[in-house]
Amino acid sequence: MIAVRRGIAVIVAVLAVGITLAACTVDGEAVREGRAVGTDKGHVDTDQFDKLLAECEVLPSSTIAKAVGGTTAESNFFGANCRWIVQPQQIDVTFNWFEWGDYNLEKETAQNLGFTTENISVQSQAAFTQRDPKRPQVCGVTAKSPAGGIFTWWVEPEAAQPGDPCAGPIKLMELILTGAN
Template sequence: MTSIRRRATAAVLGLAAVAASAACTVDGQPVREGGAVGSDTGHVDTSRFDKLLAECEVLPAATIAKAVGGTTAESNFFGANCRWSVLPQQIDVTFNWFEWGDYNLEKETAQHLGFTTENISVQSQAAFTQRDPARPAVCGVTAKSPAGGIFTWWVEPEGQQAGDACAAPVKLMELILTGAN
């Protein structure tokens, strides 16, 4: 048998094996590891997680409003990110806490998005500011969480504001890192 013929035969046998295995079925039902058939409904009983959105209550709304120069803060979204509208100046405030977030990856992502970053320290924790050059009135501050992961505060005023754009998110970070509420 020639070398070409052997290769062709091997290729045909290989294709036949792939086709035969693709036609196989496996008996049973898929179940997540540690589960039992019929026990995983896909529904989560959220009453078992009484602190599910507690990170959005880490600071009272009045404290958030005062820290950014407003009089009232109205929460408008609780979820992966917590958001408030601060009045009367119309300042948007966003907070997130990624329990498994990576500080260095967050900084690299900000830089990849074109934001300028500056290393700072807030309450003895490593932190950095992030600014979008196209929106100089907006600033975010990310710090390592003492409990693990990262905290980030973003403050976005409508229109230009006087002073340092990062002063308000730094103040919010100080408050959360000292446990003030």
């Protein structure tokens, strides 16, 4: 009987805590780290940007394919991230440009995800490679964008390729930082 009472008491306590936590509110406004309240309006008049997705056209598909050792590249997504599939080796290539991205935060995030990072320089810009030890054939390269924010190229072959897995994303970063297109 004592055990039943204790069990009921535990259940009631858990329910009470759950209900109390569900009813909690926090005063204030959610604000992105490093920003002041009211500075991020959350809306963008896209009519002001005639080339809103131009970053996905920063390099021709043929140049992307050649840089990673393929013959053709077909874009399969334009948006926050730009993606291509390179043939015939089946290599996924991803590019993103975070206009307000923070280089150090990006590196810290990669390390928190368990990726190994290595500082490099690409076209005199600070950069780093990021590698997932669980997927040794995959490499990403992040660099500071001359226009602000950060660029990142990821190259993910379906199967291991000969040579340095970071050679492709480093080459793509060199091309974008020199304005090659």
